Amino acid sequence: xxxxxxxxxxxxxxxxxxxxxxxxxxxxxxxxxxxxxxxxxxxxxxxxxxxxxxxxxxxxxxxxxxxxxxxxxxxxxxxxxxxxxxxxxxxxxxxxxxxxxxxxxxxxxxxxxxxxxxxxxxxxxxxxxxxxxxxxxxxxxxxxxxxxxxxxxxxxxxxxxxxxxxxxxxxxxxxxxxxxxxxxxxxxxxxxxxxxxxxxxxxxxxxxxxxxxxxxxxxxxxxxxxxxxxxxxxxxxxxxxxxxxxxxxxxxxxxxxxxxxxxxxxxxxxxxxxxxxxxxxxxxxxxxxxxxxxxxxxxxxxxxxxxxxxxxxxxxxxxxxxxxxxxxxxxxxxxxxxxxxxxxxxxxxxxxxxxxxxxxxxxxxxxxxxxxxxxxxxxxxxxxxxxxxxxxxxxxxxxxxxxxxxxxxxxxxxxxxxxxxxxxxxxxxxxxxxxxxxxxxxxxxxxxxxxxxxxxxxxxxxxxxxxxxxxxxxxxxxxxx
Numbered sequence: 001x002x003x004x005x006x007x008x009x010x011x012x013x014x015x016x017x018x019x020x021x022x023x024x025x026x027x028x029x030x031x032x033x034x035x036x037x038x039x040x041x042x043x044x045x046x047x048x049x050x051x052x053x054x055x056x057x058x059x060x061x062x063x064x065x066x067x068x069x070x071x072x073x074x075x076x077x078x079x080x081x082x083x084x085x086x087x088x089x090x091x092x093x094x095x096x097x098x099x100x101x102x103x104x105x106x107x108x109x110x111x112x113x114x115x116x117x118x119x120x121x122x123x124x125x126x127x128x129x130x131x132x133x134x135x136x137x138x139x140x141x142x143x144x145x146x147x148x149x150x151x152x153x154x155x156x157x158x159x160x161x162x163x164x165x166x167x168x169x170x171x172x173x174x175x176x177x178x179x180x181x182x183x184x185x186x187x188x189x190x191x192x193x194x195x196x197x198x199x200x201x202x203x204x205x206x207x208x209x210x211x212x213x214x215x216x217x218x219x220x221x222x223x224x225x226x227x228x229x230x231x232x233x234x235x236x237x238x239x240x241x242x243x244x245x246x247x248x249x250x251x252x253x254x255x256x257x258x259x260x261x262x263x264x265x266x267x268x269x270x271x272x273x274x275x276x277x278x279x280x281x282x283x284x285x286x287x288x289x290x291x292x293x294x295x296x297x298x299x300x301x302x303x304x305x306x307x308x309x310x311x312x313x314x315x316x317x318x319x320x321x322x323x324x325x326x327x328x329x330x331x332x333x334x335x336x337x338x339x340x341x342x343x344x345x346x347x348x349x350x351x352x353x354x355x356x357x358x359x360x361x362x363x364x365x366x367x368x369x370x371x372x373x374x375x376x377x378x379x380x381x382x383x384x385x386x387x388x389x390x391x392x393x394x395x396x397x398x399x400x401x402x403x404x405x406x407x408x409x410x411x412x413x414x415x416x417x418x419x420x421x422x423x424x425x426x427x428x429x430x431x432x433x434x435x436x437x438x439x440x441x442x443x444x445x446x447x448x449x450x451x452x453x454x455x456x457x458x459x460x461x462x463x464x465x466x467x468x469x470x471x472x473x474x475x476x477x478x479x480x481x
Contacts, residue, residue, distance in 0.1 A: 037084075037103075040136075044103030048089070049434045051107070059090035059110065062370040062404065063336055067270045068108060071119075075127050078206035079199075081134040088126070094278075096221065100129040100137075110274050117220075119267040120213030124204055127214070131199035137192050190245075197245055201252055210261040215249035222246060268299045269336045272306035276313060284310035285319075292323075301332045305340065312344055320344050335361060335368035342374055351382045369402070376408045380415060388412045403432050419445075420452035424460055427467075436471040440464065 052058050059065070065088075072088035084104035094111040101107070106129045116122040197214075205211050222243075276284050288307035290296070297303040308323035324341055338361035345354035358375035365371055372395060379388040392409040399405060410425035427442035443464040447457065 041103035044101040044105040045434060047101055048087070048105045051089075051091070053433065055091070057092045059092050061090075061273075062373055063273065063339065064090050064270055066369060067266045070266065071123060072106065072126055072130070075123060075130055075203055075207050078203050079130055079134050084133055086130065086133070098125050098129050100132040104133050106130065106133070110278075114271060114274055114278075116217065118210070118213055118261075119263040120204070120210040120261050121217040122213075122267070123207065123209045124200070124211075124214030124217055127200035127203040127207070128196050129200075130203060131196040132192070135192075135195055135199060137196075194245060194248070197249055201249065205256065208259075208261065210259050211256055212253045215246060215253050218249065219246050263299075265301065265332070265334055266336070268302035269305055269334060272302040273309055273336070276306045276309035281310060281314040285314050285316070292326075301327065301330050301334075304330070305337065308340060308344070312340070312347060315347070317344060317348050335365035335371055338365070339368075339370050339374050342378070346378060346381075351378055354378050355382065369399075369404070373404055373408065376412075380408070380411055383415070385412050385416050389416070401432055403429055406432065418451060420449035420456055420460065421446075423449065424456075424463075427463070431467060436467055436474065440467050440471065443467065 052060075068088040068090060072086055076084075076086045086104040086106065088106050088108065090108050090110055090113070093109040095109055096112045096115050097109040098112055099107050106126065108126070112125065113122060116125070201211060201214060204214055272288075276288065278284065285307070288303060288310050291303045292307055304323050304327040308320050308327060311317075311320035311323055321344060324337075324344060327337060338357060342354040342357040342361075345351075345357065355375070355378050358371055358378060362368075362371050362375060372391065376388045376391055379385070379391075389409065389412045392405050392412060396402065396405050396409065406425050406429040410422050410429060413419075413422035413425055423442045423446035427439040427446065430436070430439035430442060443460055446452070446460045447464070452460070
């Protein structure tokens with residue numbers, strides 16, 4: 001019961017636009033005045049920051065992140081909403097769930113990705129969540145008299161996130177956070193859900209996916225809910241389904257011409273990667289080996305890719321190389337195959353071979369960040385700091401907000417003994433994470449380093465003044481709230 005309560009509270013808070021506010025009237029255009037977009041963004045950034053820093057379930061995998069961003073951007077491009085910079089991320093959790101946070105942040109449980117039987121089904125769920133954001137359901141739920149509750153919701157969300165790794169969190173605190181008549185408010189959420197269905201359906205169709213994927217996935221969720229009763233998928237707790245809603249989605253789909261949409265290679269490989277990393281390594285190997293032996297798979301490429309990853313995880317390098325050879329015979333062109341090939345070589349201690357793979361693949365896939373990260377990490381492991389620093393500096397010119405690149409750059413400077421530049425790079429990393437006190441501390445350490453020239457020290461002083469002013473402004477806003 002305690003686990004269910006925690007899961008429900010987490011979902012309700014993180015899906016605030018879907019449940020907490022449905023008892024409030026539709027504020028229409030006044031919603032923007034009651035909860036301005038910049039405040040929505042700040043709230044969302046605060047929650048996501050805590051997810052990334054405190055929740056061990058956060059999936060810090062650049063390939064999975066890149067796929068979700070690619071899929072999400074394809075959908076948001078059809079949303080007609082230029083006000084939000086959407087960000088998509090994954091949480092390693094076997095339950096079927098997805099959630100929209102204020103400000104355009106959308107999280108997806110890995111269990112949901114694995115449960116989707118087609119890319120159109122996954123896209124259908126994401127388009128539904130995108131619609132909750134574009135329709136500003138969070139803003140519509142907060143009246144001026146209730147803005148003070150926003151900080152409380154944020155604080156409680158952070159506390160609940162901590163409970164994922166600390167089972168001693170007070171259940172009383174959770175119950176108090178849910179005491180605002182949640183049970184009496186849930187039925188009002190149907191209006192928001194219907195609106196998200198309608199808008200999400202249009203987004204899905206405009207993005208070129210099979211609109212039947214939306215109704216088929218929700219219909220399957222409803223069947224699961226009936227089958228498991230009290231153990232229904234978490235998604236149903238915050239997105240209450242009704243026969244009327246499912247029928248409406250199905251009727252809309254029937255009115256559209258049939259469109260068969262093939263799954264992308266990235267969708268297949270990401271699912272295979274998640275499966276290879278789930279459960280025990282031995283079970284993962286057995287599962288993919290069975291698929292390959294019996295040829296029971298939707299994609300031979302994904303099956304061999306998953307087998308190679310599972311064998312790598314099991315540290316059976318010969319078997320991983322063999323599966324990779326079979327994958328190569330299929331002549332698949334994917335950066336995910338190249339990073340896998342490099343990882344197999346690295347695991348065997350052959351950094352030279354791994355570097356060769358990464359260097360050969362990177363010009364073919366210049367936008368695949370995972371290849372860049374892997375190349376730099378291997379260069380640093382091989383004590384080739386100059387090349388690693390050259391790559392990170394060049395990449396940061398194009399991607400100044402890339403946290404991983406700043407971290408790798410700091411590591412390169414540390415190995416080279418350049419303390420000022422090391423602290424400066426770490427300061428940028430912490431600033432991007434929203435940890436301004438830590439960023440300021442790093443710049444203060446950079447000032448004390450004895451290895452910087454006049455121009456480097458001037459840059460540090462300027463950036464320090466900027467971050468101190470920014471932090472003072474944030475503290476001022478916090479006190480005013």
